Amino acid sequence: MIAPAMNNGMWKAPATQANMATLREHDVHVVGPGSGYLACGDVDTGRMSEPEDIVEAVCEVLNPVQQDLAGKRIVITAGPTHEPIDPVRFIGNRSSGKMGIALAGEAARRGAVVTLVLGPTSLDVPRGVECVHVQTASEMLKAALSAFQTADAAVCAAAVADYTPAAPADHKLKKANERLDRIELVETVDILAELSRQKGDRLVIGFAAETDNVVEYAERKLTRKGCDAIIANDVSRADSGFGTDTNKAWIVSIAGTQELPVLTKPQLADTILDLLQNL
Ligand code: CTP
Numbered sequence: 001m002i003a004p005a006m007n008n009g010m011w012k013a014p015a016t017q018a019n020m021a022t023l024r025e026h027d028v029h030v031v032g033p034g035s036g037y038l039a040c041g042d043v044d045t046g047r048m049s050e051p052e053d054i055v056e057a058v059c060e061v062l063n064p065v066q067q068d069l070a071g072k073r074i075v076i077t078a079g080p081t082h083e084p085i086d087p088v089r090f091i092g093n094r095s096s097g098k099m100g101i102a103l104a105g106e107a108a109r110r111g112a113v114v115t116l117v118l119g120p121t122s123l124d125v126p127r128g129v130e131c132v133h134v135q136t137a138s139e140m141l142k143a144a145l146s147a148f149q150t151a152d153a154a155v156c157a158a159a160v161a162d163y164t165p166a167a168p169a170d171h172k173l174k175k176a177n178e179r180l181d182r183i184e185l186v187e188t189v190d191i192l193a194e195l196s197r198q199k200g201d202r203l204v205i206g207f208a209a210e211t212d213n214v215v216e217y218a219e220r221k222l223t224r225k226g227c228d229a230i231i232a233n234d235v236s237r238a239d240s241g242f243g244t245d246t247n248k249a250w251i252v253s254i255a256g257t258q259e260l261p262v263l264t265k266p267q268l269a270d271t272i273l274d275l276l277q278n279l
Contacts, residue, residue, distance in 0.1 A: 001028070001029040001030070001031060001054075001057065001058060001061060002023065002028060002029070002030050002031070003030075003031045003032055003033070003048055003049050003054050004020070004030065004032060004033045004046075004048075005032075005033060005046065005047065005048030006033070006046050007038060007039075007040050007042065007046055008038060008042055008044030008045050008046040010046070011033060011045055011046040012045070029057065029061050031049045031053060031054050031057040032047070032048060032049030032053070032054075033045055033046050033047055033048060033049065034047040034048070034049050034050070034053075035047060053127055056127060060109075065109045065110055066110065067110060067111035068110055068111065068277060069107055069110040069111045069112035069273065069276075069277070070110075070111030070112070071111070071113075072111070072112045072113070072152045072153065073112065073113045073114075073115070073150060073151040073152050073153075074107050074112045074113070074114050074115075074151060074152065074153050074154070074155065074276075075114075075115050075117065075144055075147040075148050075151045075153070075154040075155075075195075076100050076103050076104045076107070076114060076115070076116050076117070076154070076155045076156075076157060077100060077117045077118075077119075077140055077144055077154075077155075077156045077157060077158035077160070077191060078097045078099070078100020078101055078103070078104065078116060078117070078118050078119065078121075078157050078158050079095055079096070079097030079100060079101075079118050079119030079120060079121045079158055079159070080092050080093045080094070080095035080097070080119045080120065080121070080158070080159050080161075081093075081119045081120075081134070081135065081136050081137045081139075081140055081158065081159075081160050081161045081188075082119070082120050082135050082136065082161075083136055083137065083161045083163070083164035083165060083168075083188075084135075084136070084165065084168040085165050085168060085169070085173070085183055086168060086169035086170075086171065086172050086173045087169075087170070087171065087172055088172050089172075089173070091161055091163070091164070091165065092120075092161070093159050093161065093242075094159075094242040094243065095119070095121075095158070095159035095242055096121060096123065096242060096243040097118060097119065097121035097123050098123065098243070098244075098245070098265050099157045099207070099247065099265050099268070099269070100116065100118070100155075100157035100158060101116070101118070101121075101123055101124075101125070101126060102265040102266045102268070102269040103155055103157055103269040103272060103273070104116040104125070104126055104129045104131075105126030105127075105129065105266070105269070106266055106269040106270050106273055107269075107273055108126060108127070108128040108129045109128075110273060113130075114128075114129045114130065115129075115130050115131075115132065115147040115151070116129050116130065116131045116132070117131075117132050117134060117140055117143045117144045117147065117158070118131055118132070118133055118134065119134055119135065119140060119158055119159075119160075120133075120135055132147070136161075136164065137160045137161050137164055137188035137189070137191070138164070138188065138189070140158060140160060140191060141188075141189050141191050141194065144156075144191050144195060145191075145194065145195070145198075148195055148198065151202070152202055152203070153202055153203040153204065153205070153276055154195045154199075154202075154203075154204045154205070155204075155205045155206075155272065155276075156191060156192040156195065156204070156205070156206045156207065156227075157207050158191070159209060159242075160188060160190075160191055161188055162187060162188060163185035163186065163187055163188065164185065164186060164188050165183050165184065165185060165186075166184040166185060166186045167184065190225065192204065192206040192225050192227055193224070193225040193226060193227075195227075196225055196226040196227045197226065199227075203228050203276055203279050204227040204228055205227060205228055205229045205230070205231065205272065205275070205276065206221065206222075206225055206227045206229075206230050206231070207230065207231045207232075207233060208221050208230050208231070208232045208233065208252075209233050209235045209241060209242075210232060210233065210234060210235065210236075211234070211235055211236040212236070214232050214233070214234045214250065215232055215250050215252060215257055217232070218230045218232030218250065218252040218257075219252055219257070222252055222253065222254070228253060228254075228279055229251055229252065229253035229275060229279070230251075230252045230253070231249050231250075231251060231252075231268075231272060232249060232250040232251075232252050233247055233248070233249050234248050234249075239262055240262070245264055245265060246262050246263060246264050246265065247262070247263060247265060247268050248260070248261075248262050249263070249268055251271075251272075251275060253275075253279075
């Protein structure tokens with residue numbers, strides 16, 4: 001396996017490209033190069049791939065993942081949304097985006113064409129995933145609906161704000177002479193319910209973040225939102241929910257309720273993708 005790193009002129013030179021073609025013919029695997037700042041100061045193609053990507057590519061060669069979702073198009077929403085009050089303040093929530101990002105990464109590894117509609121987060125987008133970055137619930141709705149037009153399935157893992165300020169200010173509100181103690185809110189569109197309404201015979205899976213009556217509330221959400229399954233999370237536990245690396249979840253569908261053990265988010269992602277396959 002080769003991870004080339006060189007000046008862009010050298011990389012694009014016909015001799016280099018011909019040599020790379022010869023290496024590929026001999027089943028040598030190539031990772032990258034990426035684009036960005038090069039050692040010489042140019043910004044172009046030729047940058048060594050990130051070490052994490054090289055490790056992942058090596059793992060894929062040594063232990064290939066079954067491409068059971070090849071050809072399937074999946075839309076995944078992830079992360080929180082930020083609803084602006086004014087240019088410096090927003091209403092948000094504690095979602096890190098980890099669960100949806102894990103889903104996107106695992107789905108791509110299993111061969112799916114993934115569009116990740118991602119709210120504000122500092123986490124990286126997995127390799128091979130097309131990402132649409134959004135800030136607000138209404139931007140997330142627009143991007144998810146657009147990607148869903150040509151998709152086979154959607155998984156809504158985002159923690160979408162339920163309410164947004166009715167009239168965000170275009171300047172920073174001053175507490176001395178403007179109202180900051182009462183912000184009028186309007187309800188956002190439920191993206192999961194809207195995708196479920198449009199789904200036809202396609203599949204839509206949602207999440208439920210609950211602190212109590214986890215399964216009962218999830219069952220109600222399944223009916224109210226009209227999706228195929230709800231992954232119910234107990235976000236009151238230290239090992240589950242926002243920002244953690246593991247989740248304690250239940251799969252709630254019309255087929256019944258299945259309790260899952262505490263799983264890492266990538267393991268839970270794989271279980272959810274298995275569910276999609278079975279459905
Ligand atoms: N969801 C969505 N759009 C919204 C609100 C929620 O797509 N405007 C989706 C979430 O992505 C998740 C599911 O609906 O898949 C449930 O989200 P949750 O916050 O648990 O439930 P709510 O519908 O907001 O209900 P409540 O806050 O009363 O629990």
